Amino acid sequence: MSRFIIAIGIAAVCLVLLIYFALKKKGNQSSNSKQGASEGGGYNPSDFELNLLSLCALVIKADGSNPTQKELDYVRYKFISLYGKEKANDIFRTYNQVKQNEVPLTRICMDLRVHTNYEARLSIIHFLFDVASLDGRVKEAEMALIERINKNLLINQSDFESVKAMFRQEKDDDYTILGLTKDASEADIKKAYRDMVKKYHPDRIDTNDAAVRRGAEQKFKRIQEAYESIQKQRGF
Structure with a gap:
């Protein structure tokens, strides 16, 4: 028992x-x-903003040196002007909490490829050039990194050259912005302008993100300025 x-x-x-x-x-x-x-899970705006800030941080550290206070202040200023002070502070606070778990550039770009359209990704390249050109020129290391980001975002080379030309002050940049060479005919210039207007109009940007929309608006404005400059030079 x-x-x-x-x-x-x-x-x-x-x-x-x-x-x-x-x-x-x-x-x-x-x-x-x-x-x-x-x-x-679902990709939300804070994911995009953190990815954008991460890319900015990579660009200003591209030459291997620590970012200057001027560079840090400029990036913060850009985010505040786009998102407002409170939201920008939240973005930076979150970034500082997670930055020790550094995400590879390829992973950031993959997330952006999956969750944003082509026009939005092109506006990101414009934004990064804006950050890199703070001192009036884009350094060689910064250019190399932006080119690498561009390839990972699957932006075609002619579009990349168009954006890059917006941040230079070279003789034929107006033509490069429109994807042309200086010997282009009047008909080719007008057609290229119409195509660029259709392709890069801000209304084609499928996002409400302030940084992307601002970049698209600035790019569209620069396309118009380039066309008007060529019109003035050619007299048509």
């Missing part, structure tokens, strides 16, 4: 342990599932 009672006791303990470990395993799976949903 005593052996029977002991056997029942052992069986009860085993059953309790089995239930405990089963519940623990289920809890871990649930936790992992939630974590996966958080990491791989």
Whole structure:
């Protein structure tokens, strides 16, 4: 009889342990599932803003030296002017909390490729050139990094050259902005301008993000200025 009672006791303990470990395993799976949903779930505006800030940080550190206070202040100023002081501070606060877990450039660009359209990604390149040209020129290391980002965002080379020309002051940049050479005919110039207007009109930007929209508006304005400059030179 005593052996029977002991056997029942052992069986009860085993059953309790089995239930405990089963519940623990289920809890871990649930936790992992939630974590996966958080990491791989919907792409929200804060993801985009953090990705944009991460790319800015990479660009101003491209030459291997620590960013100057002037560069840091300028990036903060750009974000405040776009998102407002409170939201910009939240973006920087979150970035400072997660920056030790540095995300590779390729991963950032992959997220942007998946969740933004081509025109929005092109506006990101415009924004990065704006940040890099703070001192009036884009340094060689910064240019190399922006070119690498451009390739990872799958922006075609002619569009990249058009944006790059907006931040130079070279003789034929108006033509480069329109994707042309200086020997282009009047008909080619007019056609290129019409195509650029259709392609890069701010209304084509499928996002409400202030940085992307501002970049698109500035690019569109520069396209118009380039065309008007050529018109004046050619007299048509």
